[in-house]
Each structure stands twice: as C-alpha cells, then as structure tokens.
Amino acid sequence: MAHRRCLHALTRHATALVSLKTPTNPPLSAAISFKTATPTQPNTCISSKFGPTWCAHWSVSRRFSSSKSDDDEDDGDDENGESSDGEEIDDTVPDFEREYSLEEKEAEAAEIGYKVVGPLQQSDRVFKPYEPVFAVVQVGSHQFKVSNRDSIFTERLKFCEVNDKLILNKVLILGSSSQTIVGRPIVPDAAVHAVVEEHALDAKVIIFKKKRRKNYRRTKGHRQELTKLRITDIQGIEKPEKVATTKPEKVAVAA
Numbered sequence: 206m207a208h209r210r211c212l213h214a215l216t217r218h219a220t221a222l223v224s225l226k227t228p229t230n231p232p233l234s235a236a237i238s239f240k241t242a243t244p245t246q247p248n249t250c251i252s253s254k255f256g257p258t259w260c261a262h263w264s265v266s267r268r269f270s271s272s273k274s275d276d277d278e279d280d281g282d283d284e285n286g287e288s289s290d291g292e293e294i295d296d297t298v299p300d301f302e303r304e305y306s307l308e309e310k311e312a313e314a315a316e317i318g319y320k321v322v323g324p325l326q327q328s329d330r331v332f333k334p335y336e337p338v339f340a341v342v343q344v345g346s347h348q349f350k351v352s353n354r355d356s357i358f359t360e361r362l363k364f365c366e367v368n369d370k371l372i373l374n375k376v377l378i379l380g381s382s383s384q385t386i387v388g389r390p391i392v393p394d395a396a397v398h399a400v401v402e403e404h405a406l407d408a409k410v411i412i413f414k415k416k417r418r419k420n421y422r423r424t425k426g427h428r429q430e431l432t433k434l435r436i437t438d439i440q441g442i443e444k445p446e447k448v449a450t451t452k453p454e455k456v457a458v459a460a
Contacts, residue, residue, distance in 0.1 A: 310364045317362070318344045318375035325368040325400055331437040340439045341378040342397050348377065351397060351436045358407075361430035365401050371434065373397040379442040386442060395441030399434040407431050 305313070314320055325331065336353045343349075344359045351357060365371060376395035379386040386392050407429040414423040 305364070314362075314364055315374065318342070318373060319362065319365075319399075320372045320374060321365050322370040322372060324366075325370055329370075331370070331398070331400060332435075333438060336439070336444055338379070338381045338439050338442060338444055340376055340380070340395070340397050340441075342373045343375040343377060344373060351439075353436060353439060355436045356402065357434050357436070358405075358431045359434060360432070361404065362401070362432045365432075367401055367403055369401045371399045371401065373399060376441065379439070381442055382445050384442070392441060396439075397436060398438040398440070399436050402433040402435050405431050405433060 311320070333353060339350060339352045341348055341350050344362075347359065349357045349359075362371075374391075374396060376392045376397060377388050377390060379392055379395055386395075388395070409426045409428050412423075412425045412427060415421065
C-alpha cells in the first residue's frame with residue numbers, strides 16, 4: 206500500500222511539472238475575454254493571459270457597416286441588370302404601363318373586332334334616321350344584334366376615347382326586309398359604324414364565400430368596366446327604299 210501511495214504522489218507531481226512547462230488550452234469562458242467592438246475599431250482581437258501568439262490564433266474581424274465603396278459596387282451591379290447573387294433582374298414592363306406603337310394598336314383592335322377612325326367633328330352628320338336593316342356583329346367574345354341608332358354596352362375598349370368614331374369589322378349576318386346575308390364566318394365588305402358615347406362601370410356584383418364550421422367568410426365586390434357605343438350606320442347590304450304612304454281622304458257624308 207505504501208508503494209502505491211508513493212507512486213500516485215510521484216505521478217501527480219510529474220503531471221503538475223509538465224502542465225507548467227506546456228500549458229493546455231483553458232476553457233474559453235474562463236480564459237478569453239472579448240473586447241466591445243465600436244465603429245471606429247472594426248477589427249477586434251481576443252486578449253488572453255497566454256500572450257500575443259494565442260491572440261493571433263483567435264483573432265476575429267467583425268464588420269459592422271458597409272462603406273460607400275461597397276454601396277457603389279452594389280449599385281453598379283444593379284445597373285448592369287444583375288443582382289449581387291448573380292440573378293438577373295426582370296425588366297419587363299407591366300401591360301398597363303406599356304406604350305404601344307401605332308401598328309400594335311391597330312393589330313390588337315382588329316383582333317377584338319373594331320378600328321378607330323378618329324374623333325367626331327362638329328361638322329359630321331353621322332346620326333341618320335332609322336332604317337329597317339339589322340346586323341349581327343362580334344366585339345371581343347360577345348355578339349350583338351344591332352340596327353341604326355341602337356346603343357350597346359361592350360367590355361372596355363382600349364385605344365379609344367369618348368366621341369371617337371369606330372368601324373366594327375366582324376359582321377356575321379346582315380338582313381333587311383328583302384334579303385339576308387350570312388357570313389362564313391364574316392360577311393365581306395360589310396361594316397357597322399359606331400360612336401363611343403361613354404366609358405362606365407357596370408352594377409356591382411357581390412362575391413361571397415363561406416366554409417361552414419371553419420369560421421371562414423369572405424365578401425368582395427366587382428364592377429366591370431364597360432364602353433357604350435351608339436350605332437350610326439350599317440353598310441354592305443341594299444337598303445329598301447322608303448314608300449310614301451298616303452292617308453285616304455275622309456268623305457263627308459250628308460245626313
């Protein structure tokens with residue numbers, strides 16, 4: 206037993222001497238103290254009781270704010286059309302902010318089924334008396350049966366303002382008291398002239414959604430944008446001549 210005690214004492218003494226010559230790494234919470242970083246000292250260093258060599262291994266550089274040069278570089282990347290992550294920025298312009306050329310306006314209007322002639326002048330006499338002729342025209346995805354001096358409501362037409370003269374090109378049927386012309390699908394050389402009277406909003410439609418036992422209720426409203434057109438003339442069919450009707454004269458009967 207005595208020999209064992211002597212052996213344990215010698216080993217403890219030897220390990221103590223070795224630890225003094227080559228110190229082991231102490232726990233960070235006990236041996237390391239961080240300095241509070243300030244904007245004037247962007248690079249912080251760790252102080253320790255083991256000298257500058259320990260600090261060199263544990264030096265940390267912390268960045269608190271970006272300089273003007275970095276901001277300028279980021280702005281330069283954005284101007285080139287690429288973000289800092291290498292992603293391309295979408296430069297497409299929304300449809301409501303897009304500027305159409307004259308050819309694009311004419312092509313889109315023709316696809317819908319109309320053509321803008323120009324504004325209505327004071328000297329124009331477009332409104333004519335009623336004629337017994339009808340036509341079926343297509344504007345967008347809707348079809349209308351119209352006659353002279355009728356008014357129709359269509360979905361909001363682009364590229365036209367109030368008092369603009371229009372020509373409706375998609376004429377499906379023309380008819381009168383003497384003949385009827387059916388297109389396949391459009392009647393050639395037929396046109397319906399109209400004038401834009403106003404742009405208005407339709408009556409409000411309530412959209413209500415509910416899920417029972419889920420405490421879910423949503424109520425929304427919608428008002429569709431409309432354009433009011435006044436039909437002024439129908440061309441492409443022979444119009445019947447007006448027959449003057451004479452009233453019979455009353456003959457006085459002698460009593």
